[in-house]
Amino acid sequence: MLKNYSLIIKATSSFLLFTIIIQILLGAWVRLTGSGMSCPDWPLCYGFFFPSYEKINALGITEYTYFQIFLEWIHRANAAFIIGPITIILFLYLIFNAKVEKKIKKYSYYLIILLGIQGLLGGLTVIKSNIPWSVAIHLASAFLLFYIVLNIFLLTFDDSKHKIIVTKFLKNLCYITLCLALITACAGAFTSKYGASLSCSSWPSCNEKFFPNISDQFEIIHFTHRVLAFCLVTLILYVLFRLKNSFKHLPYRSKVAYILIPVIIFLQIIIGASLIVFEIPIWMGIFHQFMGLLLFASITIMLSNLKEKS
Numbered sequence: 001m002l003k004n005y006s007l008i009i010k011a012t013s014s015f016l017l018f019t020i021i022i023q024i025l026l027g028a029w030v031r032l033t034g035s036g037m038s039c040p041d042w043p044l045c046y047g048f049f050f051p052s053y054e055k056i057n058a059l060g061i062t063e064y065t066y067f068q069i070f071l072e073w074i075h076r077a078n079a080a081f082i083i084g085p086i087t088i089i090l091f092l093y094l095i096f097n098a099k100v101e102k103k104i105k106k107y108s109y110y111l112i113i114l115l116g117i118q119g120l121l122g123g124l125t126v127i128k129s130n131i132p133w134s135v136a137i138h139l140a141s142a143f144l145l146f147y148i149v150l151n152i153f154l155l156t157f158d159d160s161k162h163k164i165i166v167t168k169f170l171k172n173l174c175y176i177t178l179c180l181a182l183i184t185a186c187a188g189a190f191t192s193k194y195g196a197s198l199s200c201s202s203w204p205s206c207n208e209k210f211f212p213n214i215s216d217q218f219e220i221i222h223f224t225h226r227v228l229a230f231c232l233v234t235l236i237l238y239v240l241f242r243l244k245n246s247f248k249h250l251p252y253r254s255k256v257a258y259i260l261i262p263v264i265i266f267l268q269i270i271i272g273a274s275l276i277v278f279e280i281p282i283w284m285g286i287f288h289q290f291m292g293l294l295l296f297a298s299i300t301i302m303l304s305n306l307k308e309k310s
Contacts, residue, residue: 005099006156012090013153019082020146021293026075027139028289031192032282035068036130042123043080045073079122087115087145094152104155107148114145132193136186143182146293147300154304157251163307164246170239171308177235178299184228185292196221197280203273229272233265236299243302254305257298264295 030036039045048055051073053066061069094100094108118141125134191197199218200206204226212219240261247258271288278284 005097008093009090009100009104009156010153012086012093013149013156016083016086016090016149017146017153019078019086020142020149021290023075023078023083024139024142024146024293025286025290026071026078027142028189028286029282030072030075031135031189032280032285033068033071035064035072036135036193037126038064038068038072039076040126042126043076045069045076076122079119084115084119087111087149090149090152091115101155104152107152107155110148111145111152114141114148117141118145130193132190135193136190139189140182140186143185143293143296146297150297150300151304154301164243164249164305165309166243166246166306168308170242171303171306173235173242174239174299174303174306177232177239178296178303180228180232180235181292181296181299184225184232185289185296187225187228188288188292191221191225192285194218194221198222198276200226201276203276226272229268233269236261236265250305254302257301261295261298261302264291264298267291268295 039051041047045051046056046059046061046069051069056066056069091108091112094105094111118138121134121138121141125138128134196218199216199222200212202208206212206219206223206226212223214220240258243258247255250258268288268291271284271291275281275284275288
């Protein structure tokens with residue numbers, strides 16, 4: 001039977017994971033609708049705590065629709081009023097509960113540090129007028145926060161008997177794969193914000209050529225994202241091949257993750273091509289972001305059950 005404190009951590013971290021997923025998808029929605037600067041100040045929005053339609057209409061703003069302004073405000077509100085407080089509550093509970101294992105307490109410090117960094121990056125992104133590198137770093141921080149919370153959740157399960165012994169090389173390769181998944185997702189955000197999403201108007205070629213025009217920075221940025229995605233897929237498939245003989249020994253959720261990873265890759269390839277063909281429908285771009293996060297989570301779950309050979 002699970003201990004009460006484990007149930008509390010599971011419930012709190014599960015809810016926090018859900019809110020972070022929503023936050024990342026809201027961020028993609030904001031980016032794809034060009035709403036990132038619809039609230040030009042921070043942490044308020046045009047000086048208002050809540051930018052009601054009447055208040056915004058009275059300002060006579062013409063650059064953005066009220067929907068764009070409200071979307072950006074919701075993105076900020078979810079971070080400030082839900083993610084922030086829940087993260088602090090979870091951190092305090094983990095720190096001051098003597099029954100919580102040290103390895104979970106260690107992650108709690110990462111948790112509160114990343115929350116602070118994420119808040120500062122949110123302000124920096126607005127101050128820097130949503131320039132591509134700030135948007136990419138902001139997304140990376142959100143992914144890392146998700147990673148920490150997911151690990152806290154996974155550590156509440158007693159999996160010591162279900163750890164798979166692997167070589168140091170394979171364990172490190174799994175971490176490299178996880179890092180590459182993060183970099184690829186951030187490169188996608190950078191490409192989108194830079195305005196290079198359709199610079200290669202054909203797929204898998206780039207404007208009917210195998211290589212991009214090296215004098216066109218937009219094509220280079222777009223093609224770099226494709227190269228990263230190709231390297232990621234290759235690396236993941238190799239890791240899955242190396243782990244195939246250990247599949248039957250994995251706990252149920254890791255088996256689900258193992259099976260899910262190739263499905264996600266297949267869908268991401270289809271979505272990636274469709275984004276070019278259909279010129280980036282907003283819903284498809286958001287789904288592409290979600291699948292990237294799901295892939296990142298699946299690799300994390302796989303890693304949680306691997307133990308380096310001593």
